[in-house]
Amino acid sequence: MISQNVLHRPLRTFITVLAVAVEVTLVIIVVGLTSGLMFESAKRTEGVGADIMVQPPSASIYMQFSGAPMPIAIAGKLSQLQYVQAVAPVLIQFNSVNGLEIVYGIDPETFRAVSGGFVFHDGHDLQNPNDILVDDVYAKSKKVKLGQTLHVLEHDFHVAGVVEHGKGARLFVLMPTLQEMSGAHDKASVFYIKNDRSDRTAAVVDEVRELLPRYEIRPLKDFISLMTSSTLPGLNAFINVMIGIAVAIGFLVIFLSMYTTIIERTREIGVLKSLGASKGYIVRIVMSETVLLCLAGVAGGIGLTYLMRAIFVRIFPTLTILITPGWIGRALVIAVVGGLLGASYPAWLASRKDPVEALSYE
Amino acid sequence: MNPLQMDASHAVESRLESKHTNHSRLSHGGQRLEPILKTENVWKIYRTGKVDVPALRGVDVEIMPGEFVSIMGPSGCGKSTMLHVMGGLAQATRGKVLLDGNDLTTMTDAARTVLRRHKVGFVFQRFNLLPTLDAYHNIALAQHIRADGFDPHRFEVVANLLGIGGRLKHKPSEMSGGEQQRVAIARAIVSEPKIVLADEPTGNLDTRSSEAVLNLLASLNKDLGQTIVMITHNPEAAAYGHRVLHMRDGLVVDGATVH
16 A cells, blocks of 8 residues: 555655655765765875874864975974984965865975875976976866966966876975965975884884974874864864755655645545554554655665766766765665654644544545 | 354344344343444534534434444434444544444544444445555455454455455446445455444445445345444435434434334
8 A cells, every 4th residue: 555655646756756865865965075075185195105294283184274384494304213214395285276176385306205206197297397297187177288388376387297196186386386486485284204114103103293292293094084074174064054954855845745645645544544544553654655755765866876976077077976885874864764754743643633524525 | 154154144043033023132042132333312512613513412223233224314414423423433422322332432532443443344425445556455455454464265255245356456446436335345344344334325326336235235234144324315225224214403213223
Protein backbone atom coordinates (compact mmCIF):
# COMPACT_ATOMS: atom_id res chain seq x y z
CA MET A 1 0.00 0.00 0.00
CA ILE A 2 2.88 2.36 0.83
CA SER A 3 4.48 2.16 -2.60
CA GLN A 4 1.09 2.31 -4.35
CA ASN A 5 0.21 5.46 -2.45
CA VAL A 6 3.52 7.05 -3.33
CA LEU A 7 3.08 6.20 -7.01
CA HIS A 8 -0.54 7.36 -7.07
CA ARG A 9 0.46 11.00 -7.57
CA PRO A 10 3.62 10.75 -9.70
CA LEU A 11 4.14 14.49 -10.16
CA ARG A 12 3.83 15.26 -6.47
CA THR A 13 6.09 12.33 -5.67
CA PHE A 14 8.62 13.52 -8.24
CA ILE A 15 8.67 17.05 -6.85
CA THR A 16 9.01 15.80 -3.28
CA VAL A 17 11.81 13.42 -4.21
CA LEU A 18 13.51 16.19 -6.18
CA ALA A 19 13.32 18.55 -3.21
CA VAL A 20 14.91 15.94 -0.94
CA ALA A 21 17.51 15.27 -3.61
CA VAL A 22 18.34 18.98 -3.77
CA GLU A 23 18.57 19.02 0.02
CA VAL A 24 20.99 16.11 0.00
CA THR A 25 22.99 17.59 -2.86
CA LEU A 26 23.23 20.94 -1.11
CA VAL A 27 24.53 19.33 2.07
CA ILE A 28 27.09 17.12 0.36
CA ILE A 29 28.26 19.75 -2.13
CA VAL A 30 28.66 22.54 0.44
CA VAL A 31 30.58 20.31 2.81
CA GLY A 32 32.45 18.68 -0.06
CA LEU A 33 33.42 22.03 -1.51
CA THR A 34 34.74 23.48 1.76
CA SER A 35 36.48 20.34 2.89
CA GLY A 36 37.68 19.70 -0.65
CA LEU A 37 39.30 23.12 -0.88
CA MET A 38 40.99 22.64 2.48
CA PHE A 39 42.01 19.10 1.72
CA GLU A 40 43.45 20.10 -1.62
CA SER A 41 45.27 23.03 -0.07
CA ALA A 42 46.67 20.78 2.66
CA LYS A 43 47.74 18.16 0.13
CA ARG A 44 49.62 20.82 -1.82
CA THR A 45 51.32 22.06 1.34
CA GLU A 46 52.30 18.50 2.16
CA GLY A 47 53.46 18.15 -1.42
CA VAL A 48 56.23 20.66 -0.77
CA GLY A 49 58.02 17.74 0.78
CA ALA A 50 59.14 19.45 3.97
CA ASP A 51 59.05 17.85 7.38
CA ILE A 52 58.37 20.97 9.42
CA MET A 53 56.75 24.30 8.82
CA VAL A 54 57.65 27.41 10.82
CA GLN A 55 55.28 30.34 10.99
CA PRO A 56 55.22 33.52 13.06
CA PRO A 57 53.53 33.54 16.47
CA SER A 58 49.73 33.06 16.35
CA ALA A 59 49.79 32.48 12.59
CA SER A 60 46.90 30.62 11.02
CA ILE A 61 47.44 27.26 9.38
CA TYR A 62 45.73 28.93 6.43
CA MET A 63 48.89 30.54 5.23
CA GLN A 64 47.17 32.83 2.78
CA PHE A 65 45.65 34.64 5.76
CA SER A 66 49.08 35.31 7.33
CA GLY A 67 51.32 38.20 6.49
CA ALA A 68 55.07 38.18 6.07
CA PRO A 69 56.39 39.26 9.42
CA MET A 70 59.41 36.95 9.76
CA PRO A 71 62.92 38.17 8.96
CA ILE A 72 64.35 36.02 6.26
CA ALA A 73 67.57 35.83 8.23
CA ILE A 74 65.91 33.24 10.44
CA ALA A 75 66.47 30.77 7.63
CA GLY A 76 70.18 30.95 8.22
CA LYS A 77 69.81 30.13 11.90
CA LEU A 78 67.45 27.27 11.17
CA SER A 79 69.91 25.81 8.66
CA GLN A 80 72.50 25.52 11.35
CA LEU A 81 70.35 23.33 13.60
CA GLN A 82 71.31 19.69 14.00
CA TYR A 83 69.56 17.27 11.62
CA VAL A 84 68.31 20.11 9.37
CA GLN A 85 69.16 19.42 5.76
CA ALA A 86 67.56 22.42 4.05
CA VAL A 87 65.40 25.43 4.79
CA ALA A 88 63.22 27.13 2.20
CA PRO A 89 61.77 30.55 3.05
CA VAL A 90 58.57 31.31 1.18
CA LEU A 91 56.72 34.58 0.87
CA ILE A 92 52.99 34.08 0.31
CA GLN A 93 50.65 36.51 -1.36
CA PHE A 94 46.94 36.13 -1.92
CA ASN A 95 45.80 36.81 -5.47
CA SER A 96 42.11 37.50 -6.00
CA VAL A 97 42.20 38.54 -9.64
CA ASN A 98 40.66 35.93 -11.97
CA GLY A 99 39.90 33.60 -9.08
CA LEU A 100 41.35 33.00 -5.65
CA GLU A 101 44.91 31.75 -5.69
CA ILE A 102 47.97 31.98 -3.51
CA VAL A 103 51.31 32.93 -5.03
CA TYR A 104 54.53 31.55 -3.64
CA GLY A 105 57.57 33.77 -3.71
CA ILE A 106 60.48 31.32 -3.62
CA ASP A 107 64.19 31.05 -3.80
CA PRO A 108 64.52 28.36 -6.50
CA GLU A 109 67.61 26.82 -5.01
CA THR A 110 66.42 26.35 -1.43
CA PHE A 111 62.90 25.44 -2.57
CA ARG A 112 64.40 22.76 -4.78
CA ALA A 113 66.50 21.51 -1.88
CA VAL A 114 63.41 21.03 0.27
CA SER A 115 60.90 19.89 -2.35
CA GLY A 116 63.12 17.91 -4.65
CA GLY A 117 62.39 20.33 -7.46
CA PHE A 118 59.56 20.86 -9.88
CA VAL A 119 58.54 18.40 -12.55
CA PHE A 120 58.39 20.53 -15.67
CA HIS A 121 55.72 19.85 -18.25
CA ASP A 122 57.03 22.70 -20.30
CA GLY A 123 59.56 25.54 -20.06
CA HIS A 124 62.25 26.13 -17.46
CA ASP A 125 62.79 27.29 -13.88
CA LEU A 126 62.53 30.88 -12.65
CA GLN A 127 65.42 32.89 -14.00
CA ASN A 128 64.32 36.48 -14.55
CA PRO A 129 62.57 38.79 -12.08
CA ASN A 130 59.36 38.74 -14.11
CA ASP A 131 59.24 34.98 -14.61
CA ILE A 132 56.35 33.01 -13.25
CA LEU A 133 55.70 29.26 -13.02
CA VAL A 134 52.16 27.94 -13.23
CA ASP A 135 51.08 24.43 -12.40
CA ASP A 136 49.35 22.24 -14.97
CA VAL A 137 45.91 22.53 -13.36
CA TYR A 138 46.07 26.32 -13.41
CA ALA A 139 47.40 26.33 -16.95
CA LYS A 140 44.56 24.08 -18.12
CA SER A 141 41.80 25.91 -16.30
CA LYS A 142 42.98 29.40 -17.29
CA LYS A 143 44.24 28.31 -20.69
CA VAL A 144 47.69 29.69 -19.93
CA LYS A 145 50.41 28.96 -22.43
CA LEU A 146 54.16 28.99 -22.07
CA GLY A 147 55.69 32.34 -22.94
CA GLN A 148 52.53 34.37 -22.58
CA THR A 149 52.16 37.34 -20.29
CA LEU A 150 50.19 36.68 -17.12
CA HIS A 151 48.76 39.55 -15.13
CA VAL A 152 48.98 38.66 -11.46
CA LEU A 153 48.99 40.97 -8.43
CA GLU A 154 48.84 44.00 -10.67
CA HIS A 155 52.04 42.91 -12.36
CA ASP A 156 52.79 41.44 -15.77
CA PHE A 157 54.70 38.16 -15.54
CA HIS A 158 56.22 36.04 -18.24
CA VAL A 159 55.17 32.40 -18.06
CA ALA A 160 58.50 30.61 -17.92
CA GLY A 161 57.30 27.12 -17.19
CA VAL A 162 54.37 24.81 -16.58
CA VAL A 163 54.99 22.43 -13.69
CA GLU A 164 53.33 19.41 -12.16
CA HIS A 165 50.76 20.46 -9.53
CA GLY A 166 51.10 19.74 -5.85
CA LYS A 167 54.02 21.83 -4.58
CA GLY A 168 52.31 24.26 -2.25
CA ALA A 169 50.81 26.78 -4.69
CA ARG A 170 49.72 27.00 -8.29
CA LEU A 171 51.77 30.13 -9.05
CA PHE A 172 55.46 30.65 -8.24
CA VAL A 173 57.57 33.75 -8.67
CA LEU A 174 60.98 34.79 -7.43
CA MET A 175 60.98 35.87 -3.84
CA PRO A 176 62.72 39.23 -4.36
CA THR A 177 60.12 40.19 -6.95
CA LEU A 178 57.26 39.37 -4.63
CA GLN A 179 59.00 41.10 -1.72
CA GLU A 180 59.39 44.19 -3.85
CA MET A 181 55.77 44.08 -4.99
CA SER A 182 54.40 43.65 -1.50
CA GLY A 183 56.86 45.88 0.32
CA ALA A 184 58.05 43.00 2.46
CA HIS A 185 61.77 43.39 2.07
CA ASP A 186 63.79 40.59 3.63
CA LYS A 187 60.62 39.03 5.02
CA ALA A 188 59.08 35.58 4.69
CA SER A 189 55.70 34.09 5.53
CA VAL A 190 56.82 30.55 6.22
CA PHE A 191 59.96 28.45 6.47
CA TYR A 192 59.85 24.90 5.20
CA ILE A 193 62.41 22.66 6.88
CA LYS A 194 63.69 19.40 5.47
CA ASN A 195 65.44 17.09 7.92
CA ASP A 196 68.23 14.76 7.07
CA ARG A 197 66.02 11.97 8.34
CA SER A 198 62.25 12.12 8.69
CA ASP A 199 62.28 10.26 12.01
CA ARG A 200 64.11 13.19 13.54
CA THR A 201 61.19 15.59 13.16
CA ALA A 202 60.39 15.64 16.86
CA ALA A 203 63.97 16.45 17.75
CA VAL A 204 64.13 19.25 15.20
CA VAL A 205 60.80 20.64 16.39
CA ASP A 206 62.23 20.82 19.92
CA GLU A 207 65.33 22.58 18.62
CA VAL A 208 63.30 25.14 16.67
CA ARG A 209 61.07 25.73 19.70
CA GLU A 210 64.11 26.52 21.72
CA LEU A 211 65.41 28.87 19.06
CA LEU A 212 62.08 30.50 18.26
CA PRO A 213 59.84 30.35 21.28
CA ARG A 214 56.19 31.37 20.61
CA TYR A 215 56.54 30.66 16.88
CA GLU A 216 54.14 28.20 15.27
CA ILE A 217 56.09 25.05 14.51
CA ARG A 218 54.10 22.29 12.86
CA PRO A 219 55.20 18.87 11.62
CA LEU A 220 53.79 18.55 8.10
CA LYS A 221 52.61 14.98 8.62
CA ASP A 222 49.87 16.34 10.93
CA PHE A 223 48.93 19.12 8.58
CA ILE A 224 45.99 17.49 6.78
CA SER A 225 44.38 16.52 10.05
CA LEU A 226 44.55 20.17 11.14
CA MET A 227 42.78 21.38 8.01
CA THR A 228 39.21 20.90 9.12
CA SER A 229 36.26 23.25 9.07
CA SER A 230 36.59 23.75 12.82
CA THR A 231 40.00 25.41 12.42
CA LEU A 232 38.73 28.07 10.05
CA PRO A 233 36.77 30.70 11.95
CA GLY A 234 33.18 30.97 10.77
CA LEU A 235 33.36 28.02 8.40
CA ASN A 236 31.51 25.68 10.71
CA ALA A 237 28.83 28.27 11.18
CA PHE A 238 28.57 28.70 7.41
CA ILE A 239 28.29 24.94 6.89
CA ASN A 240 25.68 24.69 9.64
CA VAL A 241 23.65 27.51 8.11
CA MET A 242 23.75 25.83 4.70
CA ILE A 243 22.74 22.51 6.22
CA GLY A 244 19.98 24.31 8.08
CA ILE A 245 18.68 25.81 4.84
CA ALA A 246 18.82 22.40 3.18
CA VAL A 247 16.95 20.77 6.05
CA ALA A 248 14.35 23.56 5.98
CA ILE A 249 13.76 22.91 2.26
CA GLY A 250 13.29 19.19 2.88
CA PHE A 251 11.18 19.76 5.96
CA LEU A 252 8.83 22.22 4.27
CA VAL A 253 8.42 20.21 1.09
CA ILE A 254 7.74 16.98 2.96
CA PHE A 255 5.39 18.81 5.30
CA LEU A 256 3.44 20.32 2.42
CA SER A 257 3.45 17.11 0.42
CA MET A 258 2.25 14.93 3.28
CA TYR A 259 -0.23 17.54 4.46
CA THR A 260 -1.89 17.73 1.04
CA THR A 261 -1.75 13.94 0.86
CA ILE A 262 -3.56 13.64 4.17
CA ILE A 263 -6.21 16.15 3.14
CA GLU A 264 -6.69 14.39 -0.18
CA ARG A 265 -6.91 10.98 1.47
CA THR A 266 -9.22 11.97 4.30
CA ARG A 267 -11.89 9.53 3.19
CA GLU A 268 -9.34 6.71 2.91
CA ILE A 269 -8.25 7.41 6.46
CA GLY A 270 -11.88 7.11 7.49
CA VAL A 271 -12.06 3.76 5.69
CA LEU A 272 -8.93 2.52 7.45
CA LYS A 273 -10.40 3.56 10.78
CA SER A 274 -13.66 1.80 9.98
CA LEU A 275 -11.61 -1.33 9.36
CA GLY A 276 -10.11 -0.95 12.81
CA ALA A 277 -6.81 0.70 11.98
CA SER A 278 -5.31 2.25 15.09
CA LYS A 279 -3.78 5.71 15.31
CA GLY A 280 -0.36 4.06 15.36
CA TYR A 281 -1.15 2.16 12.17
CA ILE A 282 -2.06 5.38 10.36
CA VAL A 283 1.00 7.20 11.67
CA ARG A 284 3.12 4.27 10.49
CA ILE A 285 1.66 4.48 6.99
CA VAL A 286 2.38 8.21 6.72
CA MET A 287 5.86 7.83 8.16
CA SER A 288 6.65 4.84 5.95
CA GLU A 289 5.65 6.81 2.87
CA THR A 290 7.85 9.65 4.07
CA VAL A 291 10.83 7.37 4.59
CA LEU A 292 10.31 5.91 1.13
CA LEU A 293 10.21 9.40 -0.41
CA CYS A 294 13.29 10.45 1.56
CA LEU A 295 15.26 7.37 0.57
CA ALA A 296 14.37 7.92 -3.06
CA GLY A 297 15.42 11.56 -2.60
CA VAL A 298 18.70 10.54 -1.01
CA ALA A 299 19.44 8.14 -3.87
CA GLY A 300 18.60 10.87 -6.36
CA GLY A 301 20.60 13.37 -4.34
CA ILE A 302 23.71 11.23 -4.38
CA GLY A 303 23.43 10.87 -8.14
CA LEU A 304 22.80 14.59 -8.50
CA THR A 305 25.80 15.35 -6.30
CA TYR A 306 28.17 13.39 -8.52
CA LEU A 307 26.64 15.02 -11.58
CA MET A 308 27.09 18.48 -10.06
CA ARG A 309 30.66 17.69 -9.11
CA ALA A 310 31.43 16.55 -12.64
CA ILE A 311 29.93 19.76 -14.02
CA PHE A 312 31.72 21.98 -11.48
CA VAL A 313 35.07 20.35 -12.04
CA ARG A 314 34.63 20.61 -15.77
CA ILE A 315 33.87 24.32 -15.56
CA PHE A 316 36.32 25.08 -12.71
CA PRO A 317 39.17 22.55 -12.91
CA THR A 318 40.92 24.03 -9.86
CA LEU A 319 37.96 23.16 -7.64
CA THR A 320 38.09 20.10 -5.46
CA ILE A 321 34.81 18.71 -4.13
CA LEU A 322 35.40 15.99 -1.61
CA ILE A 323 32.50 13.51 -1.44
CA THR A 324 32.95 11.19 1.50
CA PRO A 325 30.86 8.19 2.61
CA GLY A 326 30.66 9.82 6.02
CA TRP A 327 28.89 12.89 4.70
CA ILE A 328 26.68 10.83 2.39
CA GLY A 329 25.57 8.95 5.50
CA ARG A 330 25.03 12.18 7.40
CA ALA A 331 23.06 13.65 4.51
CA LEU A 332 20.87 10.53 4.54
CA VAL A 333 20.21 10.90 8.25
CA ILE A 334 19.57 14.64 7.88
CA ALA A 335 17.13 14.07 5.00
CA VAL A 336 15.24 11.23 6.70
CA VAL A 337 15.07 12.92 10.11
CA GLY A 338 14.07 16.22 8.49
CA GLY A 339 11.44 14.42 6.43
CA LEU A 340 10.06 12.57 9.44
CA LEU A 341 9.85 15.83 11.36
CA GLY A 342 8.05 17.40 8.41
CA ALA A 343 5.62 14.47 8.24
CA SER A 344 5.00 14.26 11.96
CA TYR A 345 2.27 16.90 12.11
CA PRO A 346 0.38 15.57 9.05
CA ALA A 347 0.69 12.05 10.50
CA TRP A 348 -0.63 13.22 13.84
CA LEU A 349 -3.43 15.05 12.07
CA ALA A 350 -4.34 11.92 10.11
CA SER A 351 -4.32 9.70 13.17
CA ARG A 352 -6.69 12.03 15.02
CA LYS A 353 -9.25 12.38 12.27
CA ASP A 354 -12.78 11.57 13.32
CA PRO A 355 -13.75 8.48 11.30
CA VAL A 356 -17.33 9.60 10.73
CA GLU A 357 -16.28 13.03 9.49
CA ALA A 358 -13.52 11.45 7.43
CA LEU A 359 -15.95 9.05 5.77
CA SER A 360 -18.27 11.89 4.80
CA TYR A 361 -15.41 13.99 3.38
CA GLU A 362 -16.00 14.96 -0.23
CA MET B 1 -16.43 -28.94 6.29
CA ASN B 2 -14.33 -25.79 6.53
CA PRO B 3 -14.49 -23.43 9.51
CA LEU B 4 -16.59 -21.02 7.52
CA GLN B 5 -19.19 -23.64 6.80
CA MET B 6 -19.12 -24.91 10.38
CA ASP B 7 -19.71 -21.40 11.69
CA ALA B 8 -22.40 -20.92 9.14
CA SER B 9 -24.24 -24.11 9.97
CA HIS B 10 -24.14 -23.31 13.66
CA ALA B 11 -25.42 -19.78 13.17
CA VAL B 12 -28.08 -20.83 10.72
CA GLU B 13 -29.16 -23.58 13.09
CA SER B 14 -29.47 -21.02 15.86
CA ARG B 15 -31.39 -18.69 13.68
CA LEU B 16 -33.76 -21.38 12.46
CA GLU B 17 -34.22 -22.51 16.04
CA SER B 18 -35.09 -18.97 16.94
CA LYS B 19 -37.69 -18.82 14.17
CA HIS B 20 -39.13 -22.20 15.02
CA THR B 21 -39.62 -21.20 18.63
CA ASN B 22 -41.55 -18.17 17.51
CA HIS B 23 -38.67 -15.83 18.34
CA SER B 24 -38.62 -17.11 21.92
CA ARG B 25 -34.82 -16.29 22.08
CA LEU B 26 -34.14 -19.81 23.36
CA SER B 27 -31.71 -22.16 21.68
CA HIS B 28 -32.63 -25.81 21.33
CA GLY B 29 -30.51 -26.50 24.39
CA GLY B 30 -32.79 -24.26 26.37
CA GLN B 31 -30.13 -21.59 26.80
CA ARG B 32 -31.23 -18.04 26.39
CA LEU B 33 -29.80 -16.34 23.27
CA GLU B 34 -28.21 -12.98 23.95
CA PRO B 35 -28.40 -10.15 21.42
CA ILE B 36 -25.18 -9.63 19.50
CA LEU B 37 -25.99 -5.94 19.58
CA LYS B 38 -28.13 -4.06 22.04
CA THR B 39 -28.68 -0.36 22.57
CA GLU B 40 -30.35 1.08 25.65
CA ASN B 41 -31.65 4.63 25.59
CA VAL B 42 -28.88 5.77 23.26
CA TRP B 43 -28.56 9.47 22.62
CA LYS B 44 -26.22 11.10 20.21
CA ILE B 45 -26.04 14.87 20.32
CA TYR B 46 -23.94 16.87 17.89
CA ARG B 47 -22.92 20.37 18.74
CA THR B 48 -23.17 22.85 15.89
CA GLY B 49 -21.72 26.14 17.07
CA LYS B 50 -23.59 26.74 20.33
CA VAL B 51 -26.59 24.63 19.37
CA ASP B 52 -27.04 21.02 20.42
CA VAL B 53 -28.54 18.89 17.67
CA PRO B 54 -29.79 15.49 18.83
CA ALA B 55 -29.37 12.88 16.10
CA LEU B 56 -30.48 9.97 18.30
CA ARG B 57 -32.95 10.50 21.12
CA GLY B 58 -33.09 7.41 23.21
CA VAL B 59 -32.78 4.45 20.87
CA ASP B 60 -33.47 0.95 22.17
CA VAL B 61 -32.65 -1.83 19.73
CA GLU B 62 -31.77 -5.51 19.94
CA ILE B 63 -30.12 -7.48 17.15
CA MET B 64 -29.88 -11.23 17.57
CA PRO B 65 -27.06 -13.34 16.16
CA GLY B 66 -27.79 -14.45 12.61
CA GLU B 67 -30.40 -11.78 12.04
CA PHE B 68 -30.68 -9.65 8.92
CA VAL B 69 -32.22 -6.38 10.01
CA SER B 70 -33.13 -3.50 7.73
CA ILE B 71 -33.41 0.05 8.95
CA MET B 72 -35.63 2.51 7.12
CA GLY B 73 -36.53 6.08 7.65
CA PRO B 74 -36.50 9.49 6.03
CA SER B 75 -33.27 11.35 5.43
CA GLY B 76 -31.87 12.94 8.55
CA CYS B 77 -33.75 10.65 10.92
CA GLY B 78 -30.51 9.31 12.42
CA LYS B 79 -30.10 6.00 10.58
CA SER B 80 -26.43 6.49 9.67
CA THR B 81 -25.65 7.94 13.09
CA MET B 82 -27.15 4.87 14.69
CA LEU B 83 -25.04 2.62 12.46
CA HIS B 84 -21.91 4.56 13.38
CA VAL B 85 -22.71 4.34 17.08
CA MET B 86 -23.50 0.62 16.80
CA GLY B 87 -20.18 -0.01 15.07
CA GLY B 88 -18.14 2.11 17.47
CA LEU B 89 -17.20 4.70 14.87
CA ALA B 90 -18.96 7.34 16.92
CA GLN B 91 -19.39 7.52 20.66
CA ALA B 92 -22.92 7.76 22.08
CA THR B 93 -23.56 10.84 24.16
CA ARG B 94 -25.75 8.91 26.60
CA GLY B 95 -27.04 5.38 27.01
CA LYS B 96 -25.52 1.97 26.50
CA VAL B 97 -24.34 0.15 23.38
CA LEU B 98 -23.52 -3.49 23.97
CA LEU B 99 -21.70 -5.21 21.12
CA ASP B 100 -21.13 -8.89 21.76
CA GLY B 101 -21.26 -8.13 25.47
CA ASN B 102 -18.87 -5.16 25.34
CA ASP B 103 -20.21 -1.78 26.37
CA LEU B 104 -18.94 0.64 23.73
CA THR B 105 -19.98 3.69 25.73
CA THR B 106 -17.49 2.99 28.50
CA MET B 107 -14.60 2.10 26.18
CA THR B 108 -11.75 4.33 25.09
CA ASP B 109 -11.33 5.23 21.46
CA ALA B 110 -8.44 2.78 21.19
CA ALA B 111 -10.45 -0.04 22.73
CA ARG B 112 -13.38 0.63 20.39
CA THR B 113 -10.93 0.55 17.48
CA VAL B 114 -9.72 -2.90 18.52
CA LEU B 115 -13.27 -4.13 18.99
CA ARG B 116 -14.28 -2.76 15.58
CA ARG B 117 -11.29 -4.46 14.03
CA HIS B 118 -12.37 -7.89 15.27
CA LYS B 119 -16.14 -7.77 15.46
CA VAL B 120 -17.53 -5.28 12.92
CA GLY B 121 -17.52 -5.12 9.15
CA PHE B 122 -18.71 -1.99 7.39
CA VAL B 123 -20.18 -1.71 3.90
CA PHE B 124 -20.75 1.78 2.54
CA GLN B 125 -22.97 3.29 -0.10
CA ARG B 126 -19.95 4.63 -1.99
CA PHE B 127 -17.99 1.37 -1.64
CA ASN B 128 -15.01 3.23 -0.16
CA LEU B 129 -12.38 1.01 -1.69
CA LEU B 130 -8.86 2.40 -1.65
CA PRO B 131 -8.28 3.63 -5.22
CA THR B 132 -4.56 2.87 -5.20
CA LEU B 133 -5.05 -0.81 -4.42
CA ASP B 134 -6.45 -3.61 -6.54
CA ALA B 135 -9.33 -5.72 -5.32
CA TYR B 136 -7.02 -8.34 -3.85
CA HIS B 137 -5.16 -5.84 -1.69
CA ASN B 138 -8.33 -3.99 -0.74
CA ILE B 139 -9.69 -7.20 0.71
CA ALA B 140 -6.38 -8.31 2.23
CA LEU B 141 -6.07 -4.92 3.90
CA ALA B 142 -8.71 -5.89 6.45
CA GLN B 143 -6.74 -8.98 7.41
CA HIS B 144 -3.54 -6.97 7.45
CA ILE B 145 -5.01 -4.43 9.85
CA ARG B 146 -6.26 -7.26 12.01
CA ALA B 147 -2.58 -8.27 12.20
CA ASP B 148 -3.22 -11.92 12.94
CA GLY B 149 -1.82 -13.02 9.63
CA PHE B 150 -3.19 -13.38 6.16
CA ASP B 151 -5.51 -16.36 5.86
CA PRO B 152 -5.37 -17.47 2.22
CA HIS B 153 -8.05 -20.11 2.71
CA ARG B 154 -10.55 -17.67 4.17
CA PHE B 155 -9.63 -15.17 1.45
CA GLU B 156 -10.24 -17.70 -1.29
CA VAL B 157 -13.55 -18.85 0.13
CA VAL B 158 -14.79 -15.28 0.45
CA ALA B 159 -13.58 -14.27 -3.01
CA ASN B 160 -15.29 -17.27 -4.59
CA LEU B 161 -18.42 -16.81 -2.56
CA LEU B 162 -18.74 -13.25 -3.80
CA GLY B 163 -17.81 -14.16 -7.36
CA ILE B 164 -14.88 -11.80 -7.63
CA GLY B 165 -12.13 -14.38 -8.10
CA GLY B 166 -11.50 -13.15 -11.63
CA ARG B 167 -11.41 -9.45 -10.74
CA LEU B 168 -8.83 -9.49 -7.99
CA LYS B 169 -6.11 -7.80 -10.01
CA HIS B 170 -8.35 -4.92 -11.00
CA LYS B 171 -8.35 -1.54 -9.35
CA PRO B 172 -11.65 0.05 -8.30
CA SER B 173 -11.56 2.38 -11.30
CA GLU B 174 -11.54 -0.70 -13.54
CA MET B 175 -14.62 -2.29 -11.98
CA SER B 176 -18.37 -1.66 -12.19
CA GLY B 177 -20.26 -0.39 -9.17
CA GLY B 178 -21.69 -3.82 -8.48
CA GLU B 179 -18.25 -5.40 -8.59
CA GLN B 180 -16.84 -2.74 -6.33
CA GLN B 181 -19.58 -3.31 -3.80
CA ARG B 182 -18.94 -7.05 -3.87
CA VAL B 183 -15.26 -6.35 -3.17
CA ALA B 184 -16.33 -4.05 -0.33
CA ILE B 185 -18.54 -6.80 1.10
CA ALA B 186 -15.67 -9.25 0.79
CA ARG B 187 -13.44 -6.81 2.69
CA ALA B 188 -16.11 -6.49 5.36
CA ILE B 189 -16.52 -10.22 5.98
CA VAL B 190 -13.01 -11.54 5.34
CA SER B 191 -12.03 -10.99 8.95
CA GLU B 192 -15.08 -12.91 10.18
CA PRO B 193 -16.84 -10.08 11.97
CA LYS B 194 -19.67 -10.74 14.37
CA ILE B 195 -21.82 -8.19 12.59
CA VAL B 196 -21.88 -6.44 9.22
CA LEU B 197 -23.22 -2.89 9.19
CA ALA B 198 -24.21 -1.79 5.70
CA ASP B 199 -25.06 1.85 5.06
CA GLU B 200 -27.27 1.95 1.97
CA PRO B 201 -25.17 -0.63 0.11
CA THR B 202 -27.34 -0.35 -3.01
CA GLY B 203 -27.67 3.43 -2.97
CA ASN B 204 -25.19 3.91 -5.79
CA LEU B 205 -26.15 0.89 -7.87
CA ASP B 206 -28.55 0.27 -10.72
CA THR B 207 -31.48 -2.07 -10.23
CA ARG B 208 -29.73 -5.14 -11.49
CA SER B 209 -26.59 -4.63 -9.45
CA SER B 210 -28.69 -3.74 -6.42
CA GLU B 211 -30.55 -7.00 -6.70
CA ALA B 212 -27.30 -8.92 -7.02
CA VAL B 213 -25.84 -7.25 -3.95
CA LEU B 214 -28.98 -7.78 -1.91
CA ASN B 215 -29.11 -11.44 -2.92
CA LEU B 216 -25.49 -11.69 -1.88
CA LEU B 217 -26.14 -10.20 1.53
CA ALA B 218 -29.15 -12.46 1.98
CA SER B 219 -27.05 -15.42 0.97
CA LEU B 220 -24.30 -14.49 3.42
CA ASN B 221 -26.89 -14.27 6.13
CA LYS B 222 -28.59 -17.46 5.16
CA ASP B 223 -25.61 -19.63 4.33
CA LEU B 224 -23.01 -18.27 6.71
CA GLY B 225 -25.30 -17.00 9.43
CA GLN B 226 -23.75 -13.57 9.11
CA THR B 227 -25.55 -10.99 11.23
CA ILE B 228 -26.35 -7.99 9.06
CA VAL B 229 -27.81 -4.59 9.77
CA MET B 230 -28.63 -2.67 6.61
CA ILE B 231 -29.81 0.87 6.12
CA THR B 232 -31.93 1.47 3.08
CA HIS B 233 -34.42 3.88 1.64
CA ASN B 234 -35.86 1.25 -0.61
CA PRO B 235 -38.75 -0.86 0.78
CA GLU B 236 -37.97 -3.66 -1.68
CA ALA B 237 -34.41 -3.81 -0.40
CA ALA B 238 -35.62 -3.66 3.18
CA ALA B 239 -37.79 -6.69 2.51
CA TYR B 240 -34.66 -8.84 2.23
CA GLY B 241 -34.26 -8.52 6.00
CA HIS B 242 -36.04 -10.60 8.60
CA ARG B 243 -37.12 -7.49 10.35
CA VAL B 244 -37.44 -3.82 9.44
CA LEU B 245 -36.76 -1.04 11.95
CA HIS B 246 -38.42 2.26 11.18
CA MET B 247 -36.79 5.40 12.44
CA ARG B 248 -38.07 8.94 12.69
CA ASP B 249 -36.56 12.00 14.36
CA GLY B 250 -33.81 10.04 16.08
CA LEU B 251 -36.08 7.35 17.44
CA VAL B 252 -36.91 3.81 16.41
CA VAL B 253 -40.65 3.87 16.03
CA ASP B 254 -41.22 0.31 14.97
CA GLY B 255 -39.55 -3.11 14.95
CA ALA B 256 -36.97 -2.37 17.64
CA THR B 257 -37.07 -5.70 19.40
CA VAL B 258 -37.36 -9.31 18.41
CA HIS B 259 -40.89 -10.51 19.08
